[in-house]
Amino acid sequence: MGSSVLTPGHHAALVRDFLEQSADRLPDKIALVCDGRRLTYREVDRLADRVAQALIDFGVVRGDRVALFLPNSVEAVAGIFGILKAGATFVVVNPTTKRDKLLYILTNCRATALIADARTDLTGLVDGAERPVPNLRGCILCGASPAPANPAVRCLNFRQVVEEFPATRPARTNIDLDLACLIYTSGTTGDPKGVMSDHGNVVFAAGSIIEYLGNVGSDVVINVLPLSFDYGLYQLLMTFKFGGTLVLERSFAYPAAILKRIEQERVTGFPGVPTLYALLLPMDLSAFDLSSLRYLTNTAAALPVSHIEALRKKFPQVTMFSMYGLTETKRTLYLPPAELDRRPGSVGRPIPGTEAWLEDDSGRRLRPGETGELVVRGRHVMRGYWEAPEMTAKRYRTDPVTGDRLCYTNDLFRTDADGFFYFVSRKDDIIKSRGEKVAPKEVEGVIHGIASVREVAVIGVADPVLGQAIKAFVVTADSSLTEKAVLAHCRAHLEDYLVPKVIEFRSELPKTPTGKIKKTDLT
């Protein structure tokens, strides 16, 4: 019985070490620029200690799940590390989540505490007899608000936590197989599911990504992505691990404000997603000094090759990383920037310390040029879905010989002769038109070649003659662009069977909370 914990060594063993080791090594360095405040590593560490002491006082113990329902903020950062310091598992819920889904997540993970924005409607959640989340023992509310009436669970304001609880570092209780976080994936169908990451998964994945990005302590990273999205979350985790400075913003809604911040803070790293780059590309950037930027990264969905080229022209001094991943393995592939000229359409090779290959449906490993499902092996392969053994069994399989846990990504790729990977489509995205297999991405790439096109989504719709007909949804900045012109462009660049039958113009496309185009909502 009992467990024995590792002492913090040179290599971080638990995620809390990212903050604590940097706080011990660089106490007075600015760790976080957010909400108009500049906090040193010591200040963030002490704030997180106080949150941890409050949670421990609530009765939160090792292995409990504690949820955060906050916009990107100082409190969210202190909350994440406070939860880890209390030995618990953190669950970041997107702040735009509606009440039903929030309740679903809190109940699904049986959260014992919640750290939420004070404006959250907690009616029925913390007061009254009903107690829809029966395990909930306490709640920390951030921002000014009156205390809820008749609370049945203990509610503290964040200010009280800061004033009343000591900045004492709690004892280490975890081993690296304990869960560090559940990341609920938006999922284009069905209820969200919580991807389980243990401490070892996070420490490994963060270290591997830091290695290929070449991050150093002088890096200043700006994050406009929500912390509920693993890509946004890892900006925080990685920056604290390598002892850099994180500039944390709520969103990219006001691009000029973000560009100004890049200039003021001399930001070196900018993580983006395709929709965000689509906003940035048509902008006149001459009013901003962006010379501090060292690298841009893209993931979540592939960036059209035409956008990659335009970005490189716009930011000639900047290194561009095209990447691919899914929450189930954090990051999977990245393209070394030196390869970008030769293979602009590729998302590269497995991240350092991992392996990936392609299989067909019978489990045969494929040769270069063949298309098949991407399979991933490494310490970044997450532990599965929280209390969903059937879904876990579908996505994660055990290698019969070595006993390794492998991730079957459900994404189709092909490789070139040198082993670089090219995304083809989601396995269930493939359109069968005229008996031919159509990868929507290929058609989307061609339509993106029209300069004024901002976003494209291609789907298959039932057609009595073709089986499925190809339909393209187009968002354009040019109101004079016609269906005819788009079709003519497609005919000039695609085989006949790949040319869409219908073009529909939209002012925007439906998105998941993480900004991926939600094709299931298009018909």
Next chain:
Amino acid sequence: MSDTKRDLRNFIVETFLFGQDTGLADDTSFLEQGIVDSTGVLELVSHLERAYGIKVKDEELTPDNLDSINALAGFIAGKRS
């Protein structure tokens, strides 16, 4: 000025709040309340350009200019003067 504010409020409520005006104050931050995202800001800008005949420059896409009804009204007045 108050006419402008009323028109702006109507536009925000119709476009981003599905017609539900629930406690939108003149100084409510669109961003903090989750009323607009990146696409929303672009929609807002094209509305300003169409309805008020002004041209919004890229470097003017900041919360100071655009993030509340008050900010918008001030921004439009400044552009017109």
